[in-house]
Amino acid sequence: GAVVSQHPSWVICKSGTSVKIECRSLDFQATTMFWYRQFPKQSLMLMATSNEGSKATYEQGVEKDKFLINHASLTLSTLTVTSAHPEDSSFYICSAPLAGGRTDTQYFGPGTRLTVL
């Protein structure tokens, strides 16, 4: 089946620093990827849609200058949390639909646990 990986699986950083999270589709190409944030005991909240070769589309209320998204290839999207603060601590998960296949089915990465001190 389609596999999506994320790196790192967890990261701890100091307040004010930037953190980059990678999302890779390992065995398929993904022209679109999605980034979600999940706080403890809450649902997945869509942050943005990452589009290969073009700008990301952000959901209402998500600061595009704080959460930088780059989708440089058909298998890689990155999310950079800039000037991270403790309130950014969360579980960040990406997903990708299978381009050319059943594109409504999304495959999720394992998530990245971000802790900002």
Place this chain on the structure above:
Amino acid sequence: GENVEQHPSTLSVQEGDSAVIKCTYSDSASNYFPWYKQELGKRPQLIIDIRSNVGEKKDQRIAVTLNKTAKHFSLHITETQPEDSAVYFCAASIHTGNTGKLIFGQGTTLQVKP
């Protein structure tokens, strides 16, 4: 935009009993409705999905029903087992072309007691 409501937020059943989780959506253009199971600290796993041209779908102990008129869909798990204990999320998507973003419900914590 789309809004998905999910109930109940917690559900406790005895092993062997059935469990039902219900979701409603707001946008009549939504056409894809997946259900995910998430264990603590792990990624959501797709367990079943249904598209708007189908009213019901079954996969072994799991079934999903869709009522487009009422804009609600439900997950049914029969003969529950302790390993079914997890958080379940419904989602809705307006899928057009090659993509469609998922909007998730609030989640249901299912506990199956042995």
